[in-house]
Amino acid sequence: MSNRAVDWWVGIFVLLGIAALAVLAFRVGNLSGFQYGQGYILHADFNNVGSLKVRSPVKLGGVTVGEVTGIRIDPKTFQAEVSMRIDPQLKLPVDTGASIYTQGLLGEQYIAIQPGGMPQDLKPGGTITLTQSAVNIDQLIGQMVFSKAEGGSGGSSSGSSANAIPNPPGQ
Amino acid sequence: MSALDFIPELGHRVRESVPRLGAATRFLVLGLGRPFHRHFSIQQWLRQVYGFGVLSLALMVVAAFFTGMVLGFQGYYALVRFGATSALGTLVALSLLRELGPVLTALLFAGRAGSALTAEIATMKATEQLSAMEMMAVDPLAWVVAPRLWAAVFTVPILCVIFDLVGIFGGYLIAVPVLGVDSGTFWSQMQSNVSFRGDILNGLFKALCFGLVVAWIAAWQGYSAQPTAEGVGNATTRSVVAASLAVLGLDFILTALLFS
Numbered sequence: 001m002s003n004r005a006v007d008w009w010v011g012i013f014v015l016l017g018i019a020a021l022a023v024l025a026f027r028v029g030n031l032s033g034f035q036y037g038q039g040y041i042l043h044a045d046f047n048n049v050g051s052l053k054v055r056s057p058v059k060l061g062g063v064t065v066g067e068v069t070g071i072r073i074d075p076k077t078f079q080a081e082v083s084m085r086i087d088p089q090l091k092l093p094v095d096t097g098a099s100i101y102t103q104g105l106l107g108e109q110y111i112a113i114q115p116g117g118m119p120q121d122l123k124p125g126g127t128i129t130l131t132q133s134a135v136n137i138d139q140l141i142g143q144m145v146f147s148k149a150e151g152g153s154g155g156s157s158s159g160s161s162a163n164a165i166p167n168p169p170g171q
Numbered sequence: 172m173s174a175l176d177f178i179p180e181l182g183h184r185v186r187e188s189v190p191r192l193g194a195a196t197r198f199l200v201l202g203l204g205r206p207f208h209r210h211f212s213i214q215q216w217l218r219q220v221y222g223f224g225v226l227s228l229a230l231m232v233v234a235a236f237f238t239g240m241v242l243g244f245q246g247y248y249a250l251v252r253f254g255a256t257s258a259l260g261t262l263v264a265l266s267l268l269r270e271l272g273p274v275l276t277a278l279l280f281a282g283r284a285g286s287a288l289t290a291e292i293a294t295m296k297a298t299e300q301l302s303a304m305e306m307m308a309v310d311p312l313a314w315v316v317a318p319r320l321w322a323a324v325f326t327v328p329i330l331c332v333i334f335d336l337v338g339i340f341g342g343y344l345i346a347v348p349v350l351g352v353d354s355g356t357f358w359s360q361m362q363s364n365v366s367f368r369g370d371i372l373n374g375l376f377k378a379l380c381f382g383l384v385v386a387w388i389a390a391w392q393g394y395s396a397q398p399t400a401e402g403v404g405n406a407t408t409r410s411v412v413a414a415s416l417a418v419l420g421l422d423f424i425l426t427a428l429l430f431s
Binding site: 003006007009010012013014016017020021023024025027028029055057 | 228362
């Protein structure tokens with residue numbers, strides 16, 4: 001086989017490899033995370049983030065509008081401070097709330113945001129103050145067991161929310 | 172023959188294996204350093220990439236396709252009990268990207284290219300071609316060994332990417348058209364759980380290490396073979412066995428380091 005043919009085949013081989021890597025990166029891996037690259041950062045403090053992780057989705061009305069970029073403990077307030085990157089086209093009012101919910105019974109946790117009605121918008125780097133922590137199943141069961149044992153009406157103190165968002169009726 | 176004889180025996184073994192290990196390491200370092208030598212030829216390197224890579228491609232594609240399809244079936248039957256078939260895409264992709272892709276590529280590579288590499292170098296030694304090169308002041312490390320080592324390091328990650336991709340496609344073909352998993356769920360679950368750096372690039376790094384180790388073992392077995400017909404045969408067998416075991420052992424270490 002001539003050197004020229006070898007060169008051609010090796011070139012094709014390398015191009016195949018690069019193409020396969022590109023397909024893997026964009027189709028299989030989530031390099032599409034760059035989607036929110038120009039998004040702005042918001043913070044929210046929670047008492048308990050449950051099993052929320054970096055890259056967990058941030059949803060508004062079920063539509064993913066951003067992702068969690070960092071979770072850390074605020075050393076002064078001892079609350080968990082979650083940073084998230086939000087779609088730049090989305091302007092949220094200052095009285096927007098954030099809650100941590102679970103997808104399905106065993107699914108991953110995500111942040112759901114509920115937009116408020118104030119005319120002013122949250123600035124990039126701003127903080128969402130109305131938050132509701134992740135529901136801790138163990139804690140709920142514990143409370144239920146104790147309230148049953150005391151003979152009280154169970155569930156009245158269950159929602160372990162921090163700065164309680166008005167709960168939907170029936171909770 | 173006392174029962175304590177195993178102690179000097181052990182000492183003898185260790186005393187013998189240490190210089191061999193040292194010589195093998197020196198062989199690797201010298202071989203990898205040779206691209207800067209005047210007898211290193213890019214053309215030789217290209218020919219090896221052709222032989223290792225292009226000619227292994229069909230084998231890799233077939234192996235990957237079947238691996239992916241089996242993963243699709245087995246994953247489905249394991250997950251369907253828990254009603255978690257939506258995680259099938261993640262299962263197939265992560266299994267292939269993290270473990271099966273690099274390891275199977277390296278094992279197939281050891282069988283197809285590593286054995287040929289050992290036999291070739293051992294035959295060169297048995298027919299005194301290596302000595303002839305030295306007589307002509309051509310460095311056999313630069314002319315024969317270095318292009319092969321570097322070709323393996325270069326080729327195995329590329330083969331691994333292609334293996335991953337074809338395997339995932341095979342899994343998709345079983346999951347979606349045959350078993351009726353939703354196509355959108357399959358891909359979106361995969362995308363949200365596979366990280367480019369953490370899974371894809373780490374898998375390729377593994378493949379690169381495996382390529383180096385397989386080529387090193389194969390070339391060293393050939394280079395240090397007995398210069399007889401039997402020696403060539405023994406070296407080839409040992410090359411495939413040692414390279415396969417080394418890949419599996421190294422895989423454990425790399426997994427513990429990279430994915431912990």
